[in-house]
Amino acid sequence: MPELPEVETTRRGIEPHALGQGIVALVVRESRLRWPIPPDLPDKLPGLAVVAVRRRGKYLLLDTAAGCLILHLGMSGSLRVCDPALPPRKHDHFDLVLGNGLCLRFHDPRRFGCLLWTEADPRAHPLLAALGPEPLEADFSGAYLHRRAEGRNTAVKAFLMDSHVVVGVGNIYANEALFMAGLLPTRAAGRVSLAGYERLAAAVREVLAASIAQGGTTLRDFVNEAGHPGYFQQTLRVYGRAGEPCRACAAPVRLERLGQRATYWCPTCQH
Structure with a gap:
């Protein structure tokens, strides 16, 4: 998508x-x-x-x-x-x-x-009224995520992908941002520290900005306004790389289904 x-x-x-x-x-x-x-x-x-x-x-x-x-x-x-x-x-x-x-x-x-x-x-409009903040704007921060996550037992990956919390962080970019922040996708959202959320907010901004600069990610269908694919998939760190060596530590990247979505992580770099 x-x-x-x-x-x-x-x-x-x-x-x-x-x-x-x-x-x-x-x-x-x-x-x-x-x-x-x-x-x-x-x-x-x-x-x-x-x-x-x-x-x-x-x-x-x-x-x-x-x-x-x-x-x-x-x-x-x-x-x-x-x-x-x-x-x-x-x-x-x-x-x-x-x-x-x-x-x-x-x-x-x-x-x-x-x-x-x-x-x-x-x-x-009903489709837009309940959306959370934009991740590339000033009101999105680690402190905001930490506040919204208080007491929540849902996995931090599902929390990050909730459009009522923050908009536009889909499956590819949630996997990538959690890797960059060193956070295990299955960890309970309410058990991530403020420092962890500050790393995660920064990682979300970094991965989204990098993808925009490279025209997005084309895994199957996406093309831009001129009919050209995006190229960010060439730099993905964990997404789609199950069994391949982690780019940081060489441990095999793992894959499991979390909330019916493919979830990739490094067992050494993320905890």
Whole structure:
């Protein structure tokens, strides 16, 4: 699933092409996504201009003067900039056609993405209202994590992946950050020290920033706005490396299922 770095990579890629552009048309080929595309949306958008291209967690927000488009890439989605005359491929479900002669084309084989519309503050939308802080902003810190974890017996990895605690830290980046912080993924969240959470917050910021700089992680489906894969997977320390030597100590990386998610760790470096 595209995680925060992949969504931020997409946001940065489409922003120069979409910002300030008028919307000419919304061409819907398949409306049955995770939630149906509102049937009246193609009539609402023409004539509006994109005044901001934002991200909240894993959601892309395209603001206009009349409302906001909320877009999620789902498990297999990508948003590409292309010529609307380019013949659509299978699973190219909609085009947002812009005044500069380009379009934002949404491709999603599994159809778990979405395109929704709100005329209210998108931060109050049911999908966004309960989200935790952004991990790359100032209100995310080790002290914040330590405070939120008090008394919690859930595994620290599951705690870190809870979008009500912090947004956008999916499975790949949780594994990587916990390794960088030297924390065992199965340790109870309430038993991690303040110092441990300070290391973890710093590791989360470092791993997300590094992934954004390399265009995200492509394990199967993700491509950026130009159709290119991300390259962060080439530097992964533990994720996907079960049985291979730890890059720090050479002990074999271990794998188990934790909360139905693949969890990788080094038995020597993490405790």
